[in-house]
Amino acid sequence: MKTKKFSKKPKDLKERVGTKPVVCYPNENVNDNLKILLEARKHLKKIDEIIIPPRDARTFIVKSNNFFRIESLEGPQVGDLNLFQADNLDEKFYSGKTRALYGTHISVGDKMFSSFPYFRSLATITWDTLDWYGYDEDGGSVHDVIGTRCDPYTSKLISGKDYHYCCHSNLTRALIKEKNLNKNDAEKIVHDVLNVFMLTGFTNDTKQYFMKSSPVRPGDFLEFFAETDLLGVLSACPGGDCGSEHSSDVAKCYPLKVSIWSVEKKYLDGIEFSKVSSYNRDHGLVD
Numbered sequence: 124m125k126t127k128k129f130s131k132k133p134k135d136l137k138e139r140v141g142t143k144p145v146v147c148y149p150n151e152n153v154n155d156n157l158k159i160l161l162e163a164r165k166h167l168k169k170i171d172e173i174i175i176p177p178r179d180a181r182t183f184i185v186k187s188n189n190f191f192r193i194e195s196l197e198g199p200q201v202g203d204l205n206l207f208q209a210d211n212l213d214e215k216f217y218s219g220k221t222r223a224l225y226g227t228h229i230s231v232g233d234k235m236f237s238s239f240p241y242f243r244s245l246a247t248i249t250w251d252t253l254d255w256y257g258y259d260e261d262g263g264s265v266h267d268v269i270g271t272r273c274d275p276y277t278s279k280l281i282s283g284k285d286y287h288y289c290c291h292s293n294l295t296r297a298l299i300k301e302k303n304l305n306k307n308d309a310e311k312i313v314h315d316v317l318n319v320f321m322l323t324g325f326t327n328d329t330k331q332y333f334m335k336s337s338p339v340r341p342g343d344f345l346e347f348f349a350e351t352d353l354l355g356v357l358s359a360c361p362g363g364d365c366g367s368e369h370s371s372d373v374a375k376c377y378p379l380k381v382s383i384w385s386v387e388k389k390y391l392d393g394i395e396f397s398k399v400s401s402y403n404r405d406h407g408l409v410d
């Protein structure tokens with residue numbers, strides 16, 4: 124950990140420290156279609172809904188140009204979301220690069236990018252009833268792309284116990300059921316999630332990942348616009364509101380709801396559609 128220092132400070136310390144931070148990936152040129160989407164969302168019609176039972180996961184399909192919402196139902200509950208291109212499970216949500224583009228927590232106007240070599244927006248966030256929260260005094264916020272997903276391997280490392288209803292396992296079981304995959308194939312494509320409603324950050328002193336009770340309440344939702352046909356998988360985390368512990372049966376857990384919404388085509392006029400990256404994939408190789 125960086126708080127433990129083994130090496131001496133150099134003599135030319137002043138020349139090496141104190142430079143100004145530069146944003147690595149300025150995102151102003153990434154079209155978010157937001158003006159059109161904020162108008163279109165006023166005309167949504169619900170076409171389907173799926174309930175995610177506590178400590179379990181379910182899949183759902185969203186066609187391109189439809190919207191979907193993840194909603195809190197009976198009590199504060201965190202959800203772990205995986206997204207795939209519905210016809211090609213190799214194209215899946217890329218949490219790391221989404222974080223590099225938009226920061227540790229995402230909200231309205233931010234896009235969920237897919238893995239290389241596809242690297243396009245799978246979905247844009249169009250509404251967030253928790254955006255009033257912003258960042259608190261500990262640097263905490265909701266909907267993070269820093270926390271991977273709770274899993275039985277890290278749990279075993281830390282507690283020595285086997286627990287089978289972590290989000291990683293819930294997502295794996297749901298994928299096996301939806302796609303008729305074997306356990307190995309399903310587990311390998313489960314990926315780092317969007318932690319919906321989860322309140323997290325990094326501690327000021329050690330920069331360790333922390334969580335606090337989620338401020339989400341029944342009726343709150345996070346809404347997305349699908350930019351290609353999507354297969355979503357959502358787990359209702361065994362941590363419940365993630366205010367105490369996860370990877371166990373201790374926390375009180377509630378169901379989550381996913382609803383799918385359509386909108387007449389005319390409301391999407393002018394939308395710039397997301398395309399697979401046009402990088403030619405030469406990688407500097409000589410024929």
Ligand SMILES: [Zn+2]
Nearest residue numbers: 273290360361
């Ligand atoms: Zn979890």
